[in-house]
Amino acid sequence: MMNKLIRxxxxxxxxxxAAFAGNASDIQVTxxxxxxxxxxxxxxxxxxxxxxxxxxxxxxxxxxxxxxxATRTIDAQKDTTQVKLIIGNNYATVNGTEVKMDTPxxxxxxxxxxPLRFVSEALGANVSWKADQQxxxxxxxxxxxxxxxxxxxxEGRPTSERIIDAFTxxxxxxxxxxxxxxxxKGDRFTVKVDTKNEDDYAGIPAGSKLSGxxxxxxxxxxxxxxxxxxxxxxxxxxxxxxxxxEGSTYSLDGKELEKNEDGxxxxxxxxxxxxxxxxxxxxxxxxxxxxxxxxRLDIGKALLGGLLGLGxxxxxxxxxxxxxxVLKKGMAIGVRLNHSVALKL
Numbered sequence: 001m002m003n004k005l006i007r008x009x010x011x012x013x014x015x016x017x018a019a020f021a022g023n024a025s026d027i028q029v030t031x032x033x034x035x036x037x038x039x040x041x042x043x044x045x046x047x048x049x050x051x052x053x054x055x056x057x058x059x060x061x062x063x064x065x066x067x068x069x070a071t072r073t074i075d076a077q078k079d080t081t082q083v084k085l086i087i088g089n090n091y092a093t094v095n096g097t098e099v100k101m102d103t104p105x106x107x108x109x110x111x112x113x114x115p116l117r118f119v120s121e122a123l124g125a126n127v128s129w130k131a132d133q134q135x136x137x138x139x140x141x142x143x144x145x146x147x148x149x150x151x152x153x154x155e156g157r158p159t160s161e162r163i164i165d166a167f168t169x170x171x172x173x174x175x176x177x178x179x180x181x182x183x184x185k186g187d188r189f190t191v192k193v194d195t196k197n198e199d200d201y202a203g204i205p206a207g208s209k210l211s212g213x214x215x216x217x218x219x220x221x222x223x224x225x226x227x228x229x230x231x232x233x234x235x236x237x238x239x240x241x242x243x244x245x246e247g248s249t250y251s252l253d254g255k256e257l258e259k260n261e262d263g264x265x266x267x268x269x270x271x272x273x274x275x276x277x278x279x280x281x282x283x284x285x286x287x288x289x290x291x292x293x294x295x296r297l298d299i300g301k302a303l304l305g306g307l308l309g310l311g312x313x314x315x316x317x318x319x320x321x322x323x324x325x326v327l328k329k330g331m332a333i334g335v336r337l338n339h340s341v342a343l344k345l
Contacts, residue, residue: 026134029116031060032243033137033342041111043136049103050136051113058114060244061140062234063123067112074105074114078123085114094122162203162343169250169257169265170201170335172210180217180226180280180325187214190236194332202264203343207238210247210335216277225322226280232335235343243341249276250336251288267336278325 027043027050029036041053054074058065063078072087084093085105091098099122105114116136117127126139172191193208195201211234220226232247250256250267258266276288327333 027136028134029057029136029138031057031138032140034060034244034340036060037339041109041113043116044108044113046106047103050116051103051106051108052116054112054114057116057138058119058123061120061123061125061138062242062244074112076119076123081123083119083122085119087112092118092122164202164204164337164341164343165266166337166340167267167270168202168337169252169267170204170210170247170337171196171252171265172333172335174327174329174331174333175209177329178214178228178230178325178327180228180278181219183214183217183228185214185216187217188212189214189230191232191333191335202262204235205238209236210234210245211236211242212247220280220322220324223322226324227277228325228327229275229277235341237343243343245341246338247335248338249278249288250334251276252332252334265334269336278327280323280325281321282323 027045029038029043029052036052036056038053038056041056043050043052045051054067055065058076058078061078063076066075067073068075074085074087076083076085080095082095087105087107090101090104092101093099101115101118103115103118105112107113120127120138124140128137128139129135130137171194173194175190175192178187178189189212191210191212193201193204193206193210195204195206199206210232212230212232215229215231216227217229218224218227230249232245235243235245237243250269252265256268258268260266279287279289281287
């Protein structure tokens with residue numbers, strides 16, 4: 001493994017600057033066919049190499065990334081492979097072995113930028129450059145892309161790909177109980193995709209799961225209800241492969257949904273920054289309400305201002321007394337995909 005990696009890194013020195021011709025602002029990056037959406041920091045080109053924002057690509061690849069500001073070091077780990085980089089240093093450490101890079105990590109406009117090809121291949125991915133599309137295509141499962149950016153397996157044969165559109169609502173059931181009194185920010189949990197006894201739902205095969213995290217959890221105090229916000233970041237297929245996603249909780253109320261010709265639920269609320277929380281009122285899970293534009297939760301304004309769009313439809317505060325949110329194991333909830341997802345099967 002290490003000899004192969006060192007040969008790969010040595011070979012990178014032979015790649016010419018022309019391989020990444022074009023303006024940095026034009027460079028696009030995909031991971032397993034899914035486009036990476038960068039924020040203010042964009043990929044840049046320096047010395048014929050493409051550098052990308054630290055977290056944008058590597059977390060999409062399923063790597064765990066840490067930045068240490070005191071030592072100016074970056075740690076990226078995927079499965080059993082660990083890569084350590086130091087800002088301004090041409091030497092990286094891969095599983096304890098020092099390897100030289102052509103281009104060191106850099107701080108650009110306050111953002112941490114790392115060499116895309118080196119770190120991707122060090123983490124076991126394949127990287128290919130499509131000059132006519134100004135596209136860097138990364139494959140994490142040994143597959144490659146053809147000249148039209150279609151995935152092929154390790155034998156060069158076309159693979160099956162399914163695209164799940166943005167704003168698709170995935171019905172799921174909780175694998176464990178979550179509550180505003182016991183759950184804590186950062187807690188991980190899983191849910192099971194409900195395919196309604198079919199082979200798949202929207203292209204997601206039966207037996208798949210979603211992995212999520214608790215974004216915020218506040219206990220009920222006085223006249224303030226307990227609140228619980230969830231987010232979803234990974235789709236786990238029956239074969240164990242995981243696909244990065246960005247999903248948020250959404251109502252399964254039919255008034256907030258449309259259905260396409262295949263019977264797949266589509267969210268009527270198509271705001272990209274859509275977020276929602278459960279608020280504890282009455283028995284059971286409580287109610288699902290939308291956050292205000294500034295990300296704060298104000299029960300009165302949310303209900304009276306008609307900002308819900310999530311099936312509650314209240315015009316006044318609920319009459320039930322505020323309490324904690326309790327989401328029971330097996331409870332059905334909806335997860336809205338905020339971006340499209342490509343599945344290779």
